[in-house]
Amino acid sequence: xxxxxxxxxxxxxxxxxxxxxxxxxxxxxxxxxxxxxxxxxxxxxxxxxxxxxxxxxxxxxxxxxxxxxxxxxxxxxxxxxxxxxxxxxxxxxxxxxxxxxxxxxxxxxxxxxxxxxxxxxxxxxxxxxxxxxxxxxxxxxxxxxxxxxxxxxxxxxxxxxxxxxxxxxxxxxxxxxxxxxxxxxxxxxxxxxxxxxxxxxxxxxxxxxxxxxxxxxxxxxxxxxxxxxxxxxxxxxxxxxxxxxxxxxxxxxxxxxxxxxxxxxxxxxxxxxxxxxxxxxxxxxxxxxxxxxxxxxxxxxxxxxxxxxxxxxxxxxxxxxxxxxxxxxxxxxxxxxxxxxxxxxxxxxx
Amino acid sequence: xxxxxxxxxxxxxxxxxxxxxxxxxxxxxxxxxxxxxxxxxxxxxxxxxxxxxxxxxxxxxxxxxxxxxxxxxxxxxxxxxxxxxxxxxxxxxxxxxxxxxxxxxxxxxxxxxxxxxxxxxxxxxxxxxxxxxxxxxxxxxxxxxxxxxxxxxxxxxxxxxxxxxxxxxxxxxxxxxxxxxxxxxxxxxxxxxxxxxxxxxxxxxxxxxxxxxxxxxxxxxxxxxxxxxxxxxxxxxxxxxxxxxxxxxxxxxxxxxxxxxxxxxxxxxxxxxxxxxxxxxxxxxxxxxxxxxxxxxxxxxxxxxxxxxxxxxxxxxxxxxxxxxxxxxxxxxxxxxxxxxxxxxxxxxx
Numbered sequence: 162x163x164x165x166x167x168x169x170x171x172x173x174x175x176x177x178x179x180x181x182x183x184x185x186x187x188x189x190x191x192x193x194x195x196x197x198x199x200x201x202x203x204x205x206x207x208x209x210x211x212x213x214x215x216x217x218x219x220x221x222x223x224x225x226x227x228x229x230x231x232x233x234x235x236x237x238x239x240x241x242x243x244x245x246x247x248x249x250x251x252x253x254x255x256x257x258x259x260x261x262x263x264x265x266x267x268x269x270x271x272x273x274x275x276x277x278x279x280x281x282x283x284x285x286x287x288x289x290x291x292x293x294x295x296x297x298x299x300x301x302x303x304x305x306x307x308x309x310x311x312x313x314x315x316x317x318x319x320x321x322x323x324x325x326x327x328x329x330x331x332x333x334x335x336x337x338x339x340x341x342x343x344x345x346x347x348x349x350x351x352x353x354x355x356x357x358x359x360x361x362x363x364x365x366x367x368x369x370x371x372x373x374x375x376x377x378x379x380x381x382x383x384x385x386x387x388x389x390x391x392x393x394x395x396x397x398x399x400x401x402x403x404x405x406x407x408x409x410x411x412x413x414x415x416x417x418x419x420x421x422x423x424x425x426x427x428x429x430x431x432x433x434x435x436x437x438x439x440x441x442x443x444x445x446x447x448x449x450x451x452x453x454x455x456x457x458x459x460x461x462x463x464x465x466x467x468x469x470x471x472x473x474x475x476x477x478x479x480x481x482x483x484x485x486x487x488x489x490x491x492x493x494x495x496x497x498x499x500x501x502x503x504x505x506x507x508x509x510x511x
Numbered sequence: 512x513x514x515x516x517x518x519x520x521x522x523x524x525x526x527x528x529x530x531x532x533x534x535x536x537x538x539x540x541x542x543x544x545x546x547x548x549x550x551x552x553x554x555x556x557x558x559x560x561x562x563x564x565x566x567x568x569x570x571x572x573x574x575x576x577x578x579x580x581x582x583x584x585x586x587x588x589x590x591x592x593x594x595x596x597x598x599x600x601x602x603x604x605x606x607x608x609x610x611x612x613x614x615x616x617x618x619x620x621x622x623x624x625x626x627x628x629x630x631x632x633x634x635x636x637x638x639x640x641x642x643x644x645x646x647x648x649x650x651x652x653x654x655x656x657x658x659x660x661x662x663x664x665x666x667x668x669x670x671x672x673x674x675x676x677x678x679x680x681x682x683x684x685x686x687x688x689x690x691x692x693x694x695x696x697x698x699x700x701x702x703x704x705x706x707x708x709x710x711x712x713x714x715x716x717x718x719x720x721x722x723x724x725x726x727x728x729x730x731x732x733x734x735x736x737x738x739x740x741x742x743x744x745x746x747x748x749x750x751x752x753x754x755x756x757x758x759x760x761x762x763x764x765x766x767x768x769x770x771x772x773x774x775x776x777x778x779x780x781x782x783x784x785x786x787x788x789x790x791x792x793x794x795x796x797x798x799x800x801x802x803x804x805x806x807x808x809x810x811x812x813x814x815x816x817x818x819x820x821x822x823x824x825x826x827x828x829x830x831x832x833x834x835x836x837x838x839x840x841x842x843x844x845x846x847x848x849x850x851x852x853x854x855x856x857x858x859x860x861x
Contacts, residue, residue: 188745189789189852213604213741214577214670216677219569227564228616228669229652232660254563266578268667270620273858302579302667307858310582310662317618317652317667319578320564327566391563395538439539502539508623508657 181275186305196303199281203288215299217264221323225260227251228319234509236283236314238357240350240368243316244287246443246511249373250394251320252294256378257390257446259329260322262294267318268302272311283314294373296320312509332408332449334388339477340455341413344377344446344462345370345470346421347398351440352429354510367425372444377468380461386451387458393447395511396502399438399487401447403501406485415475415489415499439502441510449477531625536655546653549631553638565649567614571673575610577601578669584859586633586664588707590700590718593666594637596793596861599723600744601670602644606728607740607796609679610672612644617668618652622661633664644723646670662859682758682799684738689827690805691763694727694796694812695720695820696771697748701790702779704860717775722794727818730811736801737808743797745861746852749788749837751797753851756835765825765839765849789852791860799827 185195229250236243247267255262267287271280291298349370356367374392381387393401398420402413422437430437444467450458455473462468480486487499535545579600586593597617605612617637621630641648699720706717724742731737743751748770752763772787780787794817800808805823812818830836837849 183858186858187852188791189750192746214575214608214610214672216573216575216608216610216674219571219574219673221569223566224569224574224671225564225566226614226616226650226669226671228618228650228667230618230620230654230667232620232654232656234660258564258566260564260566264576266576266669268578268580268669270580270582270665270667300576300578304580304582305858306582306662306665309659310584310859312656312660315620315656315665317578317580317620317669319576319616319618319667319669321574321576321671322564323569324566396542400539441538502537508533508536508655509660 179277181271181273181277181280181305183273183305183307186271186303192303199284200301203284217299221325223324223327225255225258225322225324226319227254228317229254230315230317231511232312232315232509233354233511234312235357236279238354238369240353241371242283242286243314244283244285245290246371247316247318248287248290248294248296249371249443250511251318252296253374253392255320255322256375257392258324259382260324262296262320262322264299264321265291265296265318266300267298267316269304270311270315271303271305272313273305273308275313280314294375330387330389332389332405335405335409335411335449335477337411337477337479338452339388339449340452340473341415341475341477342448342450342455342458343398343421343472343474344374344468346423346426347393347442347445348422348426348430348437348440350443351397351507351510352426355433355507356429367429370442370444372467374444374446376465377446377462380465381448381458384454384458386454387448388451389449391447393442393445395441397439397441398447399499400502402487402499405449406487410480410485412478412480412485413475413487414478415487417489417491419472419474421470421472436500438499443511529627531621531623531627531630531655533623533655533657536621536653542653549634550651553634567649571675573674573677575605575608575672575674576669577604578667579604580665580667581861582662582665582859583704583861584662585707586629588704588719590703591721592633592636593664594633594635595640596721597666597668598637598640598644598646599721599793600861601668602646603724603742605670605672606725607742608674609732610674612646612670612672614649614671615641615646615668616650617648617666619654620661620665621653621655622663623655623658625663630664644725680737680739682739682755685755685759685761685799685827687761687827687829688802689738689799690802690823691765691825691827692798692800692805692808693748693771693822693824694724694818696773696776697743697792697795698772698776698780698787698790700793701747701857701860702776705783705857706779717779720792720794722817724794724796726815727796727812730815731798731808734804734808736804737798738801739799741797743792743795745791747789747791748797749849750852752837752849755799756837760830760835762828762830762835763825763837764828765837767839767841769822769824771820771822786850788849793861
């Protein structure tokens, strides 16, 4: 590394530019300089660039692996940016299978002309989130594509976590009478990103819920009676609950008045004709638990800042139709099926 | 999985379409159908879509991790496609640190309107390469971006391999008098992709060298005297050798007449004004070895189809300047410095 750091000091080719150049993706000197000036300084030695693969000691019985491409626009939004999101999203996917996140790789696809200052903000957000969640970014890649062949910046994060056993929570454990808990308001991320595009001229004071769910999982990890955990991201609460009814064959009965939604999110949805149930969250946790422990889980979660808005939103019921359904009791005494995301497209939401 | 497979049979939404739609990236029903119709059928059960993280047993002392985004255009080229390339590239990065590739994740960023038939070819190429190289694709992701915010298809592959020790080969082991070997002709991939873009009206019968280097590594893994291995990809032989002189401080003296280059590649380079030394390979291996074993390595490699064109191209020398240089003895008795990739940009070559 030392010789490369010297090379960086001897050259100002990158720092004299204000936006990403196509030649910075060719794998040569300019690529090295970009990596050194932006990534290595933010990485604080966790990134090993000397080999194309990073090597770490491995001392656990099970290994969990997850990957996600992040294509959100705008890349910086109230409450986070694509860099922090790429870490939280990956950490959360590991957390919900009971794994302890350990290592992460990040691959950047940059569009020619993307502002380097914005990229620096994103890289810093990424490493700050990594530090907070206890994962090390041990390897990465940087490609540059020509103008109009990219979306500014795309990040693909892959996470490795360790586990003492194969997944302890699974939809196959879900039983009639189980309770559905959500750790906070839904749709904050989706509504914030839609607003941040400024295509609608709305100015609500919203911010993304983009955060790690590790503290929420840690509180209940040793509880008997936790059946299934998942973070509702793309497709929101609706896709998550429809996955459950599809896999188990049960119905889920929700109480509309209990589903926590911020008034600002409701307003944005009313105006834009969106359904908050399909809007992405990026820091919420949904748990299916036995009725015996549901109050204790809620109380524990509510003691955390990130779980203050936790609610019991419904129960698992015997199937009343030909296949599992997600039903919502409305405040006026009616009952309807939850909208299942199919045609609605909110592209580049995460 | 069974309920999801049923859902696929019950719906023809995807198969009635011929190109990727934006709603296929929303995480809902259409995303599931895309994954089921394209990926799961090709994956032959190695892909676990029930959790956001895949879990595998882990029984080795060291774990190696590598990631690369592939953005090559065209996505299908003579000798391979972006799918097979994404597997070989990842497998090769693990092979050159002495690891045995085990698991891979693949994240697709698709551009709205990308032909589904082309995507199927790519996905099949990917799984065929995985089968050949003995890696399992255990997790993945699919995002769809709007037209003009992507490049058709981008794939980010992350590989995990196991190793009995931390990297056994390293530039720090390189000594004066060591020999530089290359396993075959250089620049085939780069020249093929440039030609396949059909921007130049040339019609040479070239194909990419896109392949696994695992068989080449396996032959010499137990040899004493192997110092350093790497596959020359983006930036070609030049970037690889310049990395070595920069890290070691030695000079490298190459014999121009020994560097294997196909006549077709030479022609393409002459016409387009390209330097074959900076053109990407995707299935070649460069080894720095002690002089005592160089002939034996060459002989072993040449017995393989993928090593038939192997050559001893030069030696490591004491530095004759203020810093390590890559020197080339020319056929007319001169000596020049190898072109160091800096400004030249061959975007989207891998």
